[in-house]
Amino acid sequence: MKGQKLDEFAFILLAGIIFIAIIVLTLPPAVESKPVVNPRKIVLNGLNGTSRGVSLEIIGNNTNISLSADGEIAKFVDFSDNYFDVFIKKNVLIYFDLPNRVGKFLGNIYVNYKGGKIKIPVEVNVVSSKEKILSFSEIGPFDPFILEYGENEKILRNETQFEISRGFFGSKIKAISAEINNLNKVEKIVLKFEVIESNKLGDLIIRYNGNVIYKGKPSLGIVELEIPLNKIVNIEFDCEKPSYQFWTSTYYKLKNVRLIEKLKTNAIKTFNFTLSNDQISNFDHFKIALYFDSSQSKGRSLLEIKVNGKVVYEGRPHTIYEEIEFSKDIFGNPIYLSKENKIEFKILEQGKWVVKSWSFYVYYLS
Helix, strand or coil: CHHHHHHHHHHHHHHHHHHHHHHHHHCCCCCCCCCEEECCCEEEEEECCCEEEEEEEEEEEEEEEEEEEEEHHHHHEEECCCCEEEEEEEEEEEEEECCCCCEEEEEEEEEEECCEEEEEEEEEEEECCCCCCEEEEEECCCCCEEEEECCCEEEEEEEEEEEEEEECCCEECEEEEEECCCHHHEEEEEEEEEEEEECCCCCEEEEECCEEEEEECCCCEEEEEEECCCCEEEEEEEECCCCCCCCCEEEEEEEEEEEEEEECCECEEEEEEECCHHHHHCEEEEEEEEEECCCCCECCCCEEEEECCEEEEEECCCCCEEEEEECECCCCCECCCCCEEEEEEEECCCEEEEEEEEEEEEEEEC
């Protein structure tokens, strides 16, 4: 009787497993939600034999997305990434290597996802350089700015070498102090020293304005500590006595003990700017006009300009006015543009540039 009940239970269990397997096998595959893409249509004007780039934004939570193209454009289109997952948002660059043949080329780009695909119609108008007609728009306006490069640190105190010690019958400590002028121009204060010898019987202790900021047994070598900003800085070097060796003392020998003032720098200035879809799709080149205050600028220091991380200019501008035009980076690579972009100015060597005004223009095919 007991064996019969076990057989019935086994039969019911097996039937349940088979039922679950049938359900799993017959369920339709999971369909992911449709992602959002931008732009939904691409119209691109460009010169024959040139390369262009368009940024494609995909928003959603999808796996195994792929990109493909058909029509006349399929022969000269490529993607910076393919077969990827999207978590919230992803940007992919679409490359167009425009043919030498002039004319209109049509096709589609597809964003393929689980459960469907999104079609993006594409129209590429290839024109000869002899026929191009340009429109331009001023980007901005932007504020004037100053770029300055110089010594960004100042040594407030410098102790060549000293020894501190502490035992059951005596101690030797060391104190240094400094006053910080123009606190608003200081980024941070650094205490830097080198441990050249120690028996490590107790911890090295460093106090800042009476508070312990370091306690430990440093290895031989350089130690660097950031000190809180304050107008008056008092540093005290001390150490613990040995735990039980009453006949000896803990000691640390330090050299090149420096209290360093790190100054704020204005070597880089960054501005954000936006472009329309028309300006992106039909982009030809940028132009920057810089007006310098020659009475306040110092030297003709090397200046670097980047757009979206690409170096588009590196040189020594004239001290009063400089006009810079570019369509690619300094290595001949295309600049990839989107609605939100960034331009960065950086001074690369000692000197000062005072830009009292500047203009920024985008030129694009009409």
